[in-house]
Amino acid sequence: MARESSAASGDESKLLADLTADQQAAVVHGTGPLLILAAAGSGKTRVITRRVAYLLSQGIRASNILAITFTNKAAGEMRRRVDQLVPGNRVTITTFHSLGARLLRQYADRLKMDPNFTIYDTTDRNKLIKDALDLAGLDNVKFTPDRIGGGISKAKNQLLTPDRFQATSADYFTQVVARIYAIYEKRLRDANAVDFDDLLYLPALALKHDEELRAELDSRYQYILIDEYQDTNHAQYELVRRLARDYDHLCVVGDPDQSIYGWRGSNIRNILDFERDYPEATVITLDRNYRSTPNILAAAGHLIEHNVHRKQKSLLTDNPPGDPVRILTFDTGLDEAELVVERIRREVLDGKARYRDHAIFLRINALSRSLESAFVKHGVPFQIVKGLAFFDRKENRDLLAYLRLLVNPQDDLSFQRVVNEPPRGIGAKSIEHLKAYAEDRQISLLAAAGDVLKIPAIKGKAAAGLRDFHQLMTGLRSWLEQPPDVVIREVIDRSGYRAMLKAGDEDDQERLANIEEMITAAQQFAQEDPTRTLGNFLEQITLASDVDSWDEQQDCVSVMTLHAAKGLEFPIVYMLAMEQGLLPHERSLAKDEEIEEERRLCFVGMTRAMRQLNLCHAKLREFRGQALYTVPSMFLDELPKVPTTIERVDLSGRNAYGAAMDAWRRGGSPAAEGGWDDTGVRGRSSGSPGAGGGGYGSPIRPTPRPVVHSDDDEVQYRPGMIVEHETYGRGKITDISGYGAMRRMKIRFVTAGEKVFVAQKAKLRILSVPD
Numbered sequence: 001m002a003r004e005s006s007a008a009s010g011d012e013s014k015l016l017a018d019l020t021a022d023q024q025a026a027v028v029h030g031t032g033p034l035l036i037l038a039a040a041g042s043g044k045t046r047v048i049t050r051r052v053a054y055l056l057s058q059g060i061r062a063s064n065i066l067a068i069t070f071t072n073k074a075a076g077e078m079r080r081r082v083d084q085l086v087p088g089n090r091v092t093i094t095t096f097h098s099l100g101a102r103l104l105r106q107y108a109d110r111l112k113m114d115p116n117f118t119i120y121d122t123t124d125r126n127k128l129i130k131d132a133l134d135l136a137g138l139d140n141v142k143f144t145p146d147r148i149g150g151g152i153s154k155a156k157n158q159l160l161t162p163d164r165f166q167a168t169s170a171d172y173f174t175q176v177v178a179r180i181y182a183i184y185e186k187r188l189r190d191a192n193a194v195d196f197d198d199l200l201y202l203p204a205l206a207l208k209h210d211e212e213l214r215a216e217l218d219s220r221y222q223y224i225l226i227d228e229y230q231d232t233n234h235a236q237y238e239l240v241r242r243l244a245r246d247y248d249h250l251c252v253v254g255d256p257d258q259s260i261y262g263w264r265g266s267n268i269r270n271i272l273d274f275e276r277d278y279p280e281a282t283v284i285t286l287d288r289n290y291r292s293t294p295n296i297l298a299a300a301g302h303l304i305e306h307n308v309h310r311k312q313k314s315l316l317t318d319n320p321p322g323d324p325v326r327i328l329t330f331d332t333g334l335d336e337a338e339l340v341v342e343r344i345r346r347e348v349l350d351g352k353a354r355y356r357d358h359a360i361f362l363r364i365n366a367l368s369r370s371l372e373s374a375f376v377k378h379g380v381p382f383q384i385v386k387g388l389a390f391f392d393r394k395e396n397r398d399l400l401a402y403l404r405l406l407v408n409p410q411d412d413l414s415f416q417r418v419v420n421e422p423p424r425g426i427g428a429k430s431i432e433h434l435k436a437y438a439e440d441r442q443i444s445l446l447a448a449a450g451d452v453l454k455i456p457a458i459k460g461k462a463a464a465g466l467r468d469f470h471q472l473m474t475g476l477r478s479w480l481e482q483p484p485d486v487v488i489r490e491v492i493d494r495s496g497y498r499a500m501l502k503a504g505d506e507d508d509q510e511r512l513a514n515i516e517e518m519i520t521a522a523q524q525f526a527q528e529d530p531t532r533t534l535g536n537f538l539e540q541i542t543l544a545s546d547v548d549s550w551d552e553q554q555d556c557v558s559v560m561t562l563h564a565a566k567g568l569e570f571p572i573v574y575m576l577a578m579e580q581g582l583l584p585h586e587r588s589l590a591k592d593e594e595i596e597e598e599r600r601l602c603f604v605g606m607t608r609a610m611r612q613l614n615l616c617h618a619k620l621r622e623f624r625g626q627a628l629y630t631v632p633s634m635f636l637d638e639l640p641k642v643p644t645t646i647e648r649v650d651l652s653g654r655n656a657y658g659a660a661m662d663a664w665r666r667g668g669s670p671a672a673e674g675g676w677d678d679t680g681v682r683g684r685s686s687g688s689p690g691a692g693g694g695g696y697g698s699p700i701r702p703t704p705r706p707v708v709h710s711d712d713d714e715v716q717y718r719p720g721m722i723v724e725h726e727t728y729g730r731g732k733i734t735d736i737s738g739y740g741a742m743r744r745m746k747i748r749f750v751t752a753g754e755k756v757f758v759a760q761k762a763k764l765r766i767l768s769v770p771d
């Protein structure tokens, strides 16, 4: 162990006092690999944070420690806590992607890269792929940039170079991906740019092929700690393996039940196979939950047991039982938004909770619109944690393109974005000529613009415009040494962007305010650390994830996706739109493994709740411009049937006007007040006319109305039965497959054609039974 002579100052007992014996064992673990495999809320993140502080207190050099978190937000939080415990340390606490970017810049020379590379985001990537498809003469409707991009991303995650990928591609689609991958890769390198995957792929390849570099970094990062290890992908796995060979004091923590990024290439096997990869690893499990009530844990635990591919593990807690988990049924998505917001307001007015104690989770961001209006209407402060929306505005993207091109003159994509913005009389034809000239000489578009007088095909206004643009960008380069906010102001002024917006209408004034906001952001960024450059600022913007924009200090309700909620906790949680097609997402319905990932996502959401958990669904939802009858999420059927654990509150149909609703509005629990309407149904979900096709639902009339219940939820449907459906009329059951919540049946209707229903949810009258 490398020890610092002056160290060992930390107070060891302070670091361990409020930890259980198992947690302490993990914190003080000496050398060699350590796996902490533990359930949600058991203190994994707390332990890993403490361990960083503990290592420092034991005299391990800060420079020998590397802690990796899943988001920049989490890194910031860990940084803050470690600083509290051991002030003034300089431990590297970062995400995989930021670490990758740092390594690439630091070792640019050795990797034959230019350290001023631009990081392209998914929008940039797709644009480049679209160009590549055009160049290859392929149809970009059939082969969407998204699909091809996904294929390339997969290849990079597997550390396959274009050549190697080509050699392994068997079917036509992969061959197309391989072809585009090669062109795309050359374009990226020519533009001195990297994509997100490159931030892992390039360092991982470098460590594979450059033993000297590998050994150097291995001995620098002797103690590596990784949170949320269940969501690492293959490239990250390879990176870590190579950094932890000579010094294998590698501590990973995670929970396989919370692996939710399989769709993005993360591999749950990395954590499951840890003991195989590091046979000498110490394994510690933590089985006490400090976050949630027993009811919340029972509900979440019961749900996740429906996953076949998992290791059994139990969740115990000493917390008081608390309220039952509520399943709330609403008529419409609008009611859901309205009533949830109203209820939150009530809780706060009654002094039972603060706004910031509440979180609302959604499967997809698109569902947040009706919530926004409800918040505004009731005057409830909220923040929608959506991250990049601000930087995705056209004016901000334009400004970013200017800044990127300034830092990296080879960035042709950014060049094309701003060369005629504000207009400089440069048309598409001139750009084609410029591209041809640049291509012939293998120079950047900006360099070509400097040569414009040598390109006879470009004349008049266009030629003058290109010359001016080249002069502008060259002139601005001398400002690069200045703090980022100063450079940004200069760019806005000199480019003519400010003048253009100033002369415009009201919308333009707002755009101007937006880009000026960027100056403020850069100012704050530089204030935190005066050595930060414009390049650092751009990197931070590009690598920000949704949750990084979240301000947990504000007293307001947080709205975020389930994915963004990972690792966080809130006293009161509402999960909205728990309906088939949304959660589980319609894309996942065909494959069991994907449904399992959706179930884990649901589990992650539920286990964020400390005191109270509300699972909501609406019978009718407007989505993608259509009003659709929904089917409640199959996950709602997978919760325990114990009434003390789960309470069903139906605020739909006639209940929407009765005593149940009054009780709910007053902030009580209808059950606790003993009051349902005589029409109210308790103890089971009320369902709705079934959905067609296993997709999101079937478009039906947009007016909600009381839903008729079938007399018996346990009806045994059989093929051959003649049935009647409220909307579709008469039909015959032609096929039944699957079991339990997955049981589906096909019905051929006399007039409406063939539809598929979830058997448990179908509301049908049986007209005749086959012999």
Ligand SMILES: Nc1ncnc2c1ncn2[C@@H]1O[C@H](COP(=O)(O)OP(=O)(O)OP(=O)(O)O)[C@@H](O)[C@H]1O
Pocket (backbone or CB within 6 Å): 018, 019, 020, 023, 038, 039, 040, 041, 042, 043, 044, 045, 046, 047, 255, 258, 289, 290, 291, 566, 567, 568, 569, 607
């Ligand atoms: N020994 C303990 N005593 C009291 N509170 C604890 C203890 N250990 C953890 N906690 C608290 O329990 C909560 C959950 O801890 P933490 O976030 O570290 O769990 P986790 O295992 O990382 O959860 P997740 O799987 O959701 O990431 C936190 O509020 C934490 O401060």
Ligand SMILES: [Mg+2]
Pocket (backbone or CB within 6 Å): 044, 045, 046, 567
């Ligand atoms: Mg955690």
